[in-house]
Amino acid sequence: MGRELLRLNLSGTLAPELGQLSRMKILDFMWNSIGGSIPKEVGNITSLELLLLNGNQLTGSLPEEIGFVPNLNRIQIDQNHISGSIPKSFANLNKTEHFHMNNNSLSGQIPPELSRLPSLVHLLLDNNNLSGYLPPELLQLPKLLIVQLDNNNFSGSSIPSSYGNITTLLKLSLRNCSLEGPALDASGIPQLGYLDISWNQLTGPIPSGKLASNITTIDLSHNRLNGSIPGSFSGLPNLQRLSMENNNLDGSVPSDVWRNIDFSGNRSLILDFHNNALTNLSNPLTPPANVTILLSGNPICTSQNQLNISQYCQSISVVVPGGSTNNNTLCPPCSTDLPHENILRSPIPCLCAIPLHVDYRLKSPGFWDFVPYEAEFQHYLSSGLSLSSYQLEVSTFMWEEGPRLKMNLKLFPNNTPLFNSGEVLRLRDMFTGWLITDSDIFGPYELIDFIPGWYENVLPRRTESSLSTGATVGIVIAAFAAAAILSSLVTLIILRRRSSQISKRRTAKRIQMKIDGVRDLTFEELSNCTSNFSDSALIGQGGYGKVYRGVLADGTGAAVKRTQQGSLQGSEEFFTEIELLSRLHHRNLVSLVGYCDEDNEQMLVYEYMPNGNLRDHLSAKAKEALSFPMRLRIALGSSRGILYLHTEADPPIYHRDIKSSNILLDSKFVAKVSDFGLSRLAPLPAMEGVAPGHVSTVVKGTPGYLDPEYFLTHNLTDKSDVYSLGVVFLELLTGMQPISHGKNLVREVVAANQSGMILSVVDTRMGPCPWECVERFAALGLRCCRDETDARPSMVEVVRELETIWQMTPETDSVPLESESRCPWTPGRTGTQLSSSSAGGLMMAYQYMSSSDASGSNLLSGVVRSTNPR
Template identity: 80%
Template sequence: MLRYRLFYVCSIILMFYLVQPTEAQITAPWEVDALKAIRGSLIDPQGYLNSWNRGDPCMRNWSRVLCYNATASDGYLHVLELQLLRLNLSGTLAPELGQLSHMKIMDFMWNNISGSIPKEVGNITSLKLLLLNGNQLSGSLPEEIGFLPNLDRIQIDQNHISGPIPKSFANLNKTKHFHMNNNSLSGQIPPELSRLPSLVHLLLDNNNLSGYLPSELSKLPKLLIIQLDNNNFSGTSIPPSYGNITTLLKLSLRNCSLEGPVPDVSGIPQLGYLDLSWNQLRGPIPSGQPASNITTIDLSHNLLNGSIPGSFSGLPNLQRLSLDNNNLDGSVPSDVWRNIDFSGNRSLILDFQNNSLTNLSNPLAPPANVTILLSGNPICTSPNQLNITQYCQTTSVIVPGGSESNSTVCQPCSTDLPYENVPMSPIPCLCAIPLYVDYRLKSPGFWDFVPYEGQFQQYLSSGLSLSLYQLEVSNFMWEEGPRLAMHLKLFPNRTAFFNKSEVLRLRGMFTGWLIGDSDIFGPYELLNFNPGWYNEMLPDRTKSSLSTGAIVGIVVATFAAAAFLSSLITLVILRRRSRYSSSKKRSAKRIPMKIDGVKDFSFEELSHGTNDFSDSALIGQGGYGKVYRGILSDGAIVAIKRAQQGSLQGSKEFFTEIELLSRLHHRNLVSLLGYCDEEDEQMLVYEFMPNGTLRDHLSVRSKEPLNFPMRLRIALGSSRGILYLHTEADPPIFHRDIKASNILLDSKFVAKVADFGLSRLAPEPETEGTAPGHVSTVVKGTPGYLDPEYFLTHKLTDKSDVYSLGVVFLELLTGMQPISHGRNIVREVVAANQSGMILSVVDNRMGSYPAESVEKFAALALRCCRDETDARPSMVEVMRELEAIWEMTPETGSMASLSVTMEPSNTATPSSGSRMASSSANDHQYNMSSSDVSGSNLLSGVVPSINPR
């Protein structure tokens, strides 16, 4: 009887709540409908947009939707910004975007959105920032975008957009930034773009543009950067009028199939960067002296003749002069460095290799910071030239890395929260929680960042209204372009925490492009803004009192809470009898299993080790879920993959993956330490290593680039791990996704193969005792690493892994990506080898190396990458050849301190205290195989159902 009375009371309370007046919807109704349609066309695996179905968008603060503070003349609030940066969204862009007609910022950057750009975007006449870069968009550019009267910036780079640039874009009178690089745009650059009065940055590199270079671009009154690299303007020349663009800071036309003479740029007073390399330019180099602030001149890989002009002497900011691979003759200049101030870690590279230089104008006596490269010139074989041997070696150029801070030695910060020492704090040994920002310079005006690092910190901290000590460049890396990516830390001012309003202010500065442009640093882009822990846990301390609306909200919330609790109590009473049977059903779904060496962790232990899976512990994510850096109760640091619901497709597959990985024990394979399986939670726990992925070390211009012995050692370790999979695992395994980002490096740079999400068991023996040589399966893997024969026949073999490993070897050799801007690493190296120029593709960050060992390593890599399966070596043969190359390579003996051993394949399993690799020097930047097109990652994927032996 008591239970029914309680139910009656609860019902009355609930009815009282339900009849209260609801909040009036004051966002424009058509915009509410538009937001719901936009949400409906997107796939949101992480649930960031779940709030888009609750109440009014502007009054209820829908996630990532910013509104105007006041109602418009129509009596409604309107959407001001959509901030959907890096949310792992896919799906398409809804045409209803055009109904957000008051919006100023549309930010969908760095997601996986596909489909085309809706023409309805052209209806948003208030739009200032159109930010769609870093997606999978395709189709052509809508003509309608060309009629947006207030557009300041169009960023569609790093998509798959094709077709011509619409002539209507010549109507964008307020647009300053055209960032359309890294797409598939084709056709002629419209000469009509010369009508744009505000354009400062024209970035169209890495497309399929053709035709001629419009001379009319020289009429643009404010143009600062022309960057058109890697297009195909075959048979055309550079207009001489480009030498009259007095505002120009950077002219980059690398690899554009251009012919004709080099233009005279001496009339461009502020030119800082000139790159005309990899064309078919002919004739002499103009004698006019470039601007005094120029840092980079690259005229390499052309057909230039004549002598090196004396105008290159006396340039005080010059960092690199590249004239290699031309037909230049005469004397080697001996005073290019005479006016350069080499303080502040400044250096100068003079690359004159592979020309016809025959003598010296004067004896060479460069300062220590000057590197001169002369190999491939007759002067290096002339008996009359003395003391130039050091300049004639086949060597490479090493880009200086970042500088270390000289901060005071302090006690470690508390570990209960993600504190760090503030390096240059005016308060000694201050501990604070930073914001992490990934930031990239899209067209920097220099070749070496080190001399400009202090100036950059001053520029950016000032632009953000921060004190200089609040900004730290934790590391930086050069990327294809060249572009300069950085990991930044922003620290609060003289306190341990940012407040919420300051976090929002800083984010708005980056996402609204409110930081002023810089001549030397060029345009920038925000790659990621990670407030992490603070976004959810730090209170907003800027408000000291509550408004009337807030008080009303609290009262309403109180009633709601009371109604909810009352209903909950009722439900508990009514369902109490069924609890036991539900518990039995839930436990029946579990598949009990005990595996030696693999621990069954509790959810509570893993939650505690990651601070309740806070964003500050997040080190990677993908379609499978998220990966966290965790600290176990025994102090061991681990990587924890927490699968999102449904990604592991059921308990059977989950336990099958555990069972498979638990049987792989080798020092060159990443180890599974344990798992968690509690109701809806499924997690895998892996060892954690501090030195990142191989891909990171090949792409990052760090203080310690990998030399050849280190690279050869990594090749040996990777091969041992794969040989174990093929010959000693029981049953043998085909990895199917070998790539540089799946080869991890521990604290001693021992290589470990990771990510068995796509792996397949080798075929079982047939009745007569023999096994087929392949597994027939759907093609999966990563473009650039795929075995061509497997791709065509769907027959996966051990030689498929050999092909992928061969591509990794080519990456070790060249530093190149497998596929970059339409160029395939295998074809590039094969072409160099066939022309007898194999050493020309060797990574210039490797330093000096033994040519014979490198040539043998290149030959092995190319044999691994042969199209025909039978022509490739087996893993046993690969190991035998690598060991022979190791033995013949000088300096490998000096690697003993790095624990180089030649032990057999069945080495012991790493201990549970070992670590798993992060993708950078900072754990928070852990990004595991984010480019994997299959969605599989280091800790992801489901091994197909198997019957273990």
Template identity: 65%
Template structure:
């Protein structure tokens, strides 16, 4: 650009800035805070560069994903930053000590990012701070003592980080703090008894840490404590203080898997108690006989050493949803009054799990209502021929917490052909189309076991807190997660018109992000996970603060600014267009050439219109799944091919370079046991991946009973072998090798012939490359990613990812195949449960009963291999090549107990099982999906672990 052009452009920028300065008025952010904000921003890595659009001198900038709002005027005449909210923006980097210079800050919100490093002690200097929200990051180190001297702090959330070290005793000074949410960290040591003097404490959530010592008896004196949840800690050798039975306001007490000894205190004196979980401890003695609160929904005393009989006082509890006394040493009769006196409505259910005790009979004839589930398996009464009508209860399982997805009612009208509009079927105005807003939401400590009967109550609670009409809310889906916690996707429709306006959007976001919705006794505290705006909403700046400029002056400034800008733009355009026109065609050709380079052999580039046509404009009826990346649709291409289309949500979009890098990597993976990439779409701010469609769904679907028939042992072994071969290909024959990092039952798909194919490489990492010395490192150092229950414990602790990390995850899948269980369910870990059963000689007691007959020798070998894969120490696990080799050996001795559902199955002889096997078939076969030809090389490579 020549000097005259540069001068004109600079003049234009200068004039625009001057006009904007007049527009915002005389007041500006305090200079020291402007400098602090620049440092804070520099320490954070923002992949989408959202932070670059923030001008620290602006009076107030609000975005739907981020809020920087200096709207507190102090005596010095400056505006001070009051809110710093950077929720769910995929930020990494670290927190700068300069945060302490934001002296008027009230809300510090960095939830659900990837920020590492430690929590700066300087945050303790912000005496105005009300909300400290750092949960869902990768923060490490210990908690600064200085945080205990924040006089106005009402909520501290640091859960789901990697915080270690003890709880500071200074926290006893937080007299206004109501919510302590520190679960899912590595906090260790004793709970400071000094916390017993906190006058405002409502919710104390420290589950899934490394706490030890004893439970402070003084907690019974906390005047307002509603929820105490400290599951999965290590209070070994200590007892539950008897004083906990006198917590007058307590709603929920959860002490699951804490190593506690002694007897169960009398909790009958807690008038509103709704949830009591003491499972997985070493409690002994009899169950207290006094009746618990009539509000109780959940009682879980399972997996202890309780003895004596089952009290009849468990009957007549009107809201009871689950009573579990399983795996104790209870004797005597099962009191039938517990279910005979139950008064259940149509959508209520009751689980009564008495399995694994020494119960000998039932007090009266068994005739429970249809919505009552009774489990008696593992008791002597199941072997008593005199007990009538109990066979159906001797093989039952307690079941899982019910989850569900809302389905819109059928309607004959349609919405405009415009993205983002839907029919609100709950609206009394029939066929009313509007653009909803979606909110990711999670109940952190609900006081119920089954959400279904409370669904309507939840809708009333939520809409009342937002001052909405009940028809404006739809629960799109809900699912129970580890904790147990209840995750939801909520969909809110505008009350008037077809769209929310900007002030309504900010009101809705603030209500969740600032916890303006009152807590509920039943539903407990909640988490705000994300706030999703799709078309037709604009991801832009919704509001700016008002200046003191008069309307007339403001109008003049605006008109003058636009006039000046127009004139300058015209001058600049004439000069630049004249000089640049000759190079336009060349630049266009260059861009087109660049685009052509993105074309990848064997992978088709689809247009957005092709994707919309294939999925009926991404209709709900085409949707077949949803994950962290976005929704998955079944699509039919113009050539008739059926495909699966993964459409990225707003927050999942990658940069163009990263997106095409992933596609290029996927295009090089070719193996019959890996899901094939068909193509992609990258236009109109949309990113989609198109895969071959897998009509038989996920492995988890079939293990959970969603398939038509439960898979037999032979079929499960074939699935295991196919999955292992796919992973072995990634480790040894992909170029370069790849570590999957997220192997789980929902990522193993089954095609029309039930051939297993590994899918979802979103978290995959390339294997280490040789160093300058030529030595290949044994691991990749990386941030821990994966799915709880499947994560390699050594990878979790060291952040060192190896091929053996995939071996561990696949071992968990093998255990799922054998048992049908989830990796984590009701606080129980599948690896630990199967290990305990195996070591006690009860291995066959955990085998999935839906599997049908199976050869014991083969099952034993498969179980032994699975447990070797799940060893804590990396070196004790087999390599993936050894896994495939051992599965091949087991397959060779497995009898042909079923017909493989594939026309490609070859009827060729296979070695019969040994005489010890209980199944022998005369017709034997080998299926093509487990032959050695599946690997590109045709053989299982004999390699050392990477």
């Protein structure tokens, strides 16, 4: 028995009485707006096989009782707001194959006990707040096919070498997990098709073992890997993308990676090696036309000895392919009295029929480019649905963050204009009952919506009148008999809608709107959690309004940003901003938790940062001073967050208001960049890690942090953020404010350096620390604050330099005062000037403004339109 309640626009909470449905096998509330916590009584549904709650507003922790449901095969609780740890009791789920809990707020360690799940096939925990170490015990799972843990914080953990021996594995994705240590040797995984360990802090050489011939995607980019590129990447017949950009790789560019690849059928290959230290060619590059090679940012591109490689050294666009089916046909148009369409591949020429539409998502595909696999996908899914291959068309497809692949499918009747009612119901039940076998290459799927359209009248009508009433309703039906309860399962939703709240909603579009991963909160909820916006809860104030500390009903700490009347946006503009912010997922960016838009109230709700902002910790009034290692870690974390905005956000974003008060610190002093109120969408980057072009815009930002060229030309670029971040670095170095008592921080540090007195401005409260680290950090800050845009480093270079300095710094978070033997300098010592090597030749070219030159120009960060070098 079961009930499919997909996309009914249900709100309210799940009633504990659901636990009385002991014979229920499928519980499907996907893609509604159900809030509250998952009742522990769900653990009493002993016959339950499919628990499908993804795409709601659920909060609270996972009930331990779920771990004692003996027949549970699939847990889909992804894309909610579930917090807390994964219960160890889940180790009892002996029949569970699918463990989908991605895109939540789960924390703590992945329980090693999950290694006792004998049936587990898919482990999807990406986009959470998981930490600790990666359990090596996953090796013990006998059927494991997919491990997807991207965008978590396993700081200090390495990739267990045992993962290289999970012989069943098809996909391993550990992107942006703060992992350290060596890269994984995956040559012992015979069927591996997809490997992504990018955006970590992996070091050492790339393992030279030969990967499986199935492999389509290898992404080792954005690490600190060194050494040469092994020849073992050549001859992989299914390879679509090999990404090694932004490492420290040297030696030769491989010249035959494309060997053994058949480029028929729209096959292509991307080889991305940009921003490394590659110096030469092992052989001349003569790739097929379908191969793209990216080499910019390597010494080989500036070498006089290398000819005929200029086309590989240019910044070109690399876009993940998306698109739609070619609908060109020589057939006459179908009749317009009904929604008929041509069946393009029908054996009956020019047959018109009315299709069903299905919104469908591949949650963890094993490829980078769908086009070569489209025909195989159509055959796979049509076979799974017991249809002929011509009856299924992929109308459109689009890559989403994850990466996940969303598509719209058309299902056509078999050589007739119309489906009969039984066939419509059969197809719906195939999708909603998860009766289609998962594919190795296409991975787990997700039904987003089954759209009957013209066939709506042949489906059983679903009573919704009790769900649309405006008054406060608390309907709890006792479970007299399973059959009776199943016939009215919808009424087991406890509605929390209040007529007064509904009347406040601006439009019908507003009521139905739902943004993945962001909670739609009411004014009453936010008023309650902030003690009616009391002054005691006030933690910040600016031109936009006020920020209050609060605790949501599920215990989540929150910072509520309440916009004042003069700053309200239009509803469409407000939701566009929310939708954009909801797509930003990085451990060094403050996460958007929810929003409120009622009458004349607009509020954004962010995760609460208990250690406040960086500016307060640099103030002379701070109770405890930050040590140099802590300051360096804050600089590195902030830079990684900004680099993500520039190169990984979709679309890319320029922050435009980076300052120390917008860098917040969590309970462990992890830096998180906040306040995107002034941010602007950037043009698409030329390629990952390479700066986009400029945006012409009205100048906005904070005095003391403004890029001088941006101020003068109104051209906002990624280097505008670099300048502002450089000012923050100088704040970290000196403890001083950007503008204070008529002094400009950038000018003061430049003057001190030019006069050989750089140590006179270093904050003595940091305690002793290695001079070489301080010297390189100061040089980096000054390079970022160069007047000329082109003279500033890119964010990739900033992050790389900070990582180098971090490796040189003692590993402890604070340096004891008695350990002066580590630090061959004394704070306050004079007569020291940054060397030209550490400052990158900065002293010879920097145009320093004297006080008279810059008088009255503090709002321009101490820079005037035209100057002469001293």
